[in-house]
Amino acid sequence: MIHDMIAIVRDYWLLLLIGQYPNGPLGGLANTLILSALSIALAFPISILFATARLSKSPLLRWPVTALVYFTRGVPLLMLILWSYFLVPLLTGADVPSFVTMLTTLVVYQSAFLSEVVRAGIVALGPGQMDAARALGHSYIGAMRYIILPQALYNMIPSILSTFVSTIKDTTLGYVINVPDLTFAASQVNNQLLTQPFQVFLILAIVYFAICWTLTYFANRLERRITRRRAGLLNVSAAVVTPSKIVSEQL
Amino acid sequence: MTMSVSTQESQMIRLSQVCKSYGDYPVLKDIDAEVARGEVVVICGPSGSGKSTLIRTINRLEEINSGSITLDGQNIHASMRAKALNAMRSRIGFVFQNFNLFPHLSVAENVSMSPIRVKGVTADVAHEKALKLLDRVGLADKARAYPGQLSGGQQQRVAIARALAMEPPVMLFDEPTSALDPEMVGEVLAVMKSLASEGMTMLCVTHEMGFARDVADRIWFIDAGQIIETASPEDFFSNPTHPRAQRFLADLRH
Numbered sequence: 001m002i003h004d005m006i007a008i009v010r011d012y013w014l015l016l017l018i019g020q021y022p023n024g025p026l027g028g029l030a031n032t033l034i035l036s037a038l039s040i041a042l043a044f045p046i047s048i049l050f051a052t053a054r055l056s057k058s059p060l061l062r063w064p065v066t067a068l069v070y071f072t073r074g075v076p077l078l079m080l081i082l083w084s085y086f087l088v089p090l091l092t093g094a095d096v097p098s099f100v101t102m103l104t105t106l107v108v109y110q111s112a113f114l115s116e117v118v119r120a121g122i123v124a125l126g127p128g129q130m131d132a133a134r135a136l137g138h139s140y141i142g143a144m145r146y147i148i149l150p151q152a153l154y155n156m157i158p159s160i161l162s163t164f165v166s167t168i169k170d171t172t173l174g175y176v177i178n179v180p181d182l183t184f185a186a187s188q189v190n191n192q193l194l195t196q197p198f199q200v201f202l203i204l205a206i207v208y209f210a211i212c213w214t215l216t217y218f219a220n221r222l223e224r225r226i227t228r229r230r231a232g233l234l235n236v237s238a239a240v241v242t243p244s245k246i247v248s249e250q251l
Numbered sequence: 252m253t254m255s256v257s258t259q260e261s262q263m264i265r266l267s268q269v270c271k272s273y274g275d276y277p278v279l280k281d282i283d284a285e286v287a288r289g290e291v292v293v294i295c296g297p298s299g300s301g302k303s304t305l306i307r308t309i310n311r312l313e314e315i316n317s318g319s320i321t322l323d324g325q326n327i328h329a330s331m332r333a334k335a336l337n338a339m340r341s342r343i344g345f346v347f348q349n350f351n352l353f354p355h356l357s358v359a360e361n362v363s364m365s366p367i368r369v370k371g372v373t374a375d376v377a378h379e380k381a382l383k384l385l386d387r388v389g390l391a392d393k394a395r396a397y398p399g400q401l402s403g404g405q406q407q408r409v410a411i412a413r414a415l416a417m418e419p420p421v422m423l424f425d426e427p428t429s430a431l432d433p434e435m436v437g438e439v440l441a442v443m444k445s446l447a448s449e450g451m452t453m454l455c456v457t458h459e460m461g462f463a464r465d466v467a468d469r470i471w472f473i474d475a476g477q478i479i480e481t482a483s484p485e486d487f488f489s490n491p492t493h494p495r496a497q498r499f500l501a502d503l504r505h
Contacts, residue, residue, distance in 0.1 A: 128349055131351060132352075132353070133353075135312060135343070135345035135347075136341060136345075136414070137338065137340045137342075137370075137417065139333060139334070139337050146364065147353055151354065
C-alpha cells in the first residue's frame with residue numbers, strides 16, 4: 001500500500017500541488033494555502049472591528065454586528081457556503097467565481113468566531129485598564145490601540161492560532177462548490193485511478209494533518225511561553241515549568 | 252487648550268449640588284464642597300457611603316445626574332467634545348485602589364507612555380522624566396522591571412509616578428492603600444506625604460486615619476451619599492459633631 005501511495009504522489013504531485021495550473025486555474029495545495037492565508041488575513045482585522053463594535057455603547061453599531069455574529073455562529077458553515085453560492089448570483093446577477101464566494105464566506109464565518117475570541121480577551125482584562133487609560137487622558141481609540149488590544153490580543157494568541165488552524169480545515173468545504181483546492185485535486189486523482197480511494201484520501205489526510213499539526217505545535221509552544229512570561233519566569237528553563245492546560249487543543 | 256486659570260480664586264475644585272443615582276438608588280445627594288489650591292482633603296466614611304463614586308465623578312470616570320463640578324473654574328461635566336474631556340482628564344491625576352498599571356509595559360514605559368501619546372512629548376524627554384519620577388518614589392532601580400515583578404507597594408508607587416508624569420495640578424487617590432499588605436502601606440503613604448508637603452492639591456479617600464491626622468488640612472465625613480461633617484483633623488478626631496461620625500470613630504478604635 002505504501003508503494004501505491006508513493007506511486008500516486010510520484011505521478012500526481014504536480015496536480016496535488018498546484019492543480020491544473022498553468023493550463024487551468026491554480027488549485028491544489030497552493031490554492032488551499034492561498035485561500036487560508038487570505039481568509040485569515042482578512043478575518044483578523046475584521047474580527048477586531050466586530051469585537052469593538054459589539055462592546056460599543058452605540059446600539060447602531062452593537063446590534064447589527066451582534067445579530068450577524070449570533071446568526072453566523074448558529075448555522076453550519078456548509079449552509080452559509082451554499083447560500084452564498086446560490087443566492088448571491090440570484091440576487092446580484094453577477095457571476096462570482098467560486099474562489100471569491102468561498103473566500104467571502106470564510107471571512108465572514110471566521111470573523112464572527114474570532115470576534116468572540118477577541119471580545120473575550122478584552123472583557124477578561126476588566127474595566128480597570130480602560131479606567132486607568134482614560135484617567136490619564138487617553139482617547140478611547142488610543143486606549144484600545146496602546147493599552148487594551150495589545151494585552152487582549154497577546155493573551156488570546158493561542159485561541160487565535162487555533163481559529164486559524166480551523167480555517168485551514170474549513171477550506172476543504174470549498175469542494176462542494178468546486179473551489180479547486182487540495183481536496184478537489186485529490187478527488188480528481190481518485191476519479192482517474194478509481195481503484196485506490198483509500199490511498200488517495202490517506203495522502204490527503206496526511207497533508208492536512210502535517211500543516212495543522214505544525215501550526216498547533218507552534219501554538220502550544222507559544223502558549224507555554226506566554227504562561228511562563230506571565231509568571232515572570234521568562235529566563236527559567238522550560239523544563240522547570242509544568243505547562244498549563246493546553247486550551248488550543250480543545251478546539 | 253485654553254484655560255481660565257484665575258489666580259485670585261483659591262478654589263481648585265468646587266462641587267455644587269452634585270447628585271448621582273444608580274437607577275432609583277441615590278449614591279450622591281446634593282454634594283456641596285470645595286477644595287482650595289494646595290489643600291489636602293481626606294474623605295472618609297463607612298463603606299458604601301459613596302466615597303469612591305464621589306472621587307470618580309471628579310475626573311468624570313462616573314457621570315453625574317445633576318449639579319456641577321469645576322476644576323479651575325472649568326465645568327468638568329459640561330457637554331464637551333471627547334478631545335476636551337481627555338485634555339481635562341490629563342490634568343487630574345488619579346490613583347486607583349488596584350493600581351491598574353499596564354502589565355504589558357515596563358515600569359518606565361508605564362510612566363512615560365501617556366506623556367508621549369497624550370501630550371506629544373518626545374520619547375527621550377518622557378523617558379528621562381520617567382526616571383526622575385521613579386527616583387522620587389524610590390524605584391529608580393526598577394525602571395526596566397515589569398509590574399508583575401513588583402510588590403503591591405512598589406506598584407502603587409509606580410502608579411503615583413505615572414499619574415505625576417502628566418504634571419497634574421490635582422491628584423485624586425481612591426483608597427490607595429486598601430489593597431496592600433500592612434507592611435507596604437507605609438511606603439505609599441510616605442510618597443503621598445512628600446507630595447502634600449510640596450503643595451500638591453490632593454483629595455484622598457482612605458481609611459488610614461493616621462495619615463488623615465498628620466497630613467490632611469480638612470476631613471470630609473461622608474455617609475449615605477452626603478457630606479455630613481467637614482472639619483480639621485484635630486476637631487474631627489477630638490470632638491466630632493455628627494452622631495454618625497462619632498459612631499464611625501468609635502468603631503475604628505475597637
